[in-house]
Amino acid sequence: ECQTLNTLVNHIHGSIYSGSGIYAPDGARTYYYNMKNEDGHLLIAELDSHPRLSPASPPAVSWSSYASSVERFSQNDHDFSGLIFHDQFTFTELTKPEGNLTVCQKDLCCHLSYKMAGKQEDEVYVLGAFDGLHVVEGQYYLQICTLLKCKSTDLNTCGQPVETAETKFEMFSLSGTFGTNYVFPEVLYSGVQLAPGEFEVLNDGRLISKTRTTTPVITVTLFGRCSCVSLSVFWIFIFLALRKSVLWARGYVLIKTALCIS
Template identity: 55%
Template sequence: MRKGETTEDKVFPVCKTRALDKYIAAVYEHVVVVPDVTLTPVTPAEALRMMNINLDIIEKAVKEAAKKNAQIIVTPEDGLHGWDFNRETIAPYTEDVPDPQVNWIPCKYPQRFGPAPIQERLSCMAKDNTIYVVANIVDRKTCNSSDPQCPSDGRYYYNTNVVFDSKGKLVARYYKYNLYTGEEHLNPPKEPEHITFDTPFGKFGIFTCWDVMFYDPAVILVNTLKVDTILYPTAWLNFLPHLTAIGINSAWAMGMGVNVLSSNIHNTSIGITGSGIYAPDKPREYYYNMETDEGKLLISELDVHPQPSASYSVVDWKLYASSIKDFSPATDVTSVVIYSDEFLFMELAEAEGNASICHGDLCCHLTYHMVEKRKDEVYALGVFNGLHVAEGQFYLQICTLVKCKTTNMTTCGRPVETSSTLFKEFSLSGTFDTNYVFPEVLCSGVHLAPEIFKVLKDGRLISQSRVSSKSLLTATLYGRWYEKDSVKQFPTLSQQQN
């Protein structure tokens, strides 16, 4: 037994009981109180005061979630300290987070690893409310010249997720691997981490924000380590039409066949919103609101062991599209750059018909029927097949039906949040070279509508009913061809198992 521990902190075998079939999850979209942007660092006391303001707000959400019988709550990336730092100004906001194997309950033994007031408070929130608490902080690790990768200031700073169980024990620590613009003051770990932990209500994996776009660690957690639920703190800046937080997270849950608990920052001034509790069959609760400055607590019941939706694991994503012989590829196309990717678009000039457009080996096919072809709204079929090079390199294959921002085709793919056109039916497919294809459908007002579409085993994304009551913004098959990413991002099977 370690110094400072009691027998109640040790784990003893107990009689097995019937495993839970369902559990209640919560995520909190948090309006972060951020420090003033300054080029000089504040004192540790001032940094702690600022973080405690955010912890006061988060603690109210934790208590409310616990009162509603939630067993786990996820809070957002950057939720305690905000952003806009450099190496010097982030320092007072950091703490040393030990390896969870040390078997530590900070709420009971706060001084065991030196001052750790943030971890102590998070631990007490979990313990006092009997709920798992997931939060994002910055871990500080000292290093010296014996480490050739040691930063010049002698410290590593890691974007870190921590998980405290319902007794306040630190059970997981994850370092974000795929850093985004604005995180130049932070360090990625030397190798991606694959962090999982078991609970009475399933096996959980965890990663952060931009990690979702890559094979490692995101896909490995599901395919190799077989987690049931992904915990996903994020500070996601929305990029319509294809990279909204709710769109990509719902699609990822469907495509990978797991639950996703996604907690985002709420800051409409910079376009950040979108949190949710997603199951493979449909989102259970989600929040996307650019009209208010209020956060939101979401709570919903989930299956402990979710079943993949529509048997996505057996979908042949190119079967139907490869069989098409009578669609003539577009000759009149418009090139539009969307988030650094050059898409090709063709206008849907008629109220109904067939359309095809190709980019290299990827051909996208669409059959559609609008209720009415409006003069003030233009829709287009688009394709992208290539290496995305902004914020990391990763290979995309995308077939998309979008509403253009104006009637000018050069505005196709620009952000647009409302539409009036109703579709009687649509069927979208493509000759994909990857099995990782994620179906995204957004309706007017940036709403998810899983009831209006389904995926067939032959790779078609089709409308569910003859006439939808929801106006369409976009219907997309978002493919990730991981094998064509860099070697670092796609390990061999033997590397995954080691």
């Protein structure tokens, strides 16, 4: 009898990295996070080579199904901009302990339904949307919907790194009008902890909490990677670079001819 064993090994840590993980369609198989020192940790996990062919595999998610079928929850005149890792997001503040909000950027609209379990007065949460080309440490097109805690009550700090929180949520439901099938959910609790088993993704694309969160929330996010757009932008850059080179070469030839340079 022939058996196939797929093992993935991962290790990355250092002054600019805080850990790493091994992930599968059904969640994190193993991960390591450490901001206290530069000690590393070797991660080993077994993964299915074709997880979608397994009878236990969940059905495919239609990521924009729900978000595209509902009207915009709210028309907030107080949207503002902020940066997350050099990307300019459009934010709107969660001003009430519970409610429904929508924020849009370009073709992406993010919908949030939520209920906080005793919001702390010194904490501010926002709903953010980003639909654009990320150009730092690589170039790729992203669509992101995120619920996140700001670093302070100053809205200018929204998007800056946060590691702790005090506010829990009775429930949340996050969705977006994504133009890609490659969307990755993430829920981070206070202390930058993952929350395996405490949320789920419905077939219509909603990321929802199963029960009241057991730990205060830092962020709830849906990351969409639009590889086709990234590839198109890449070829546009190549075309422009080549076109610029050709024009420069033509100009150089004309100058040489005018000056009678061999």
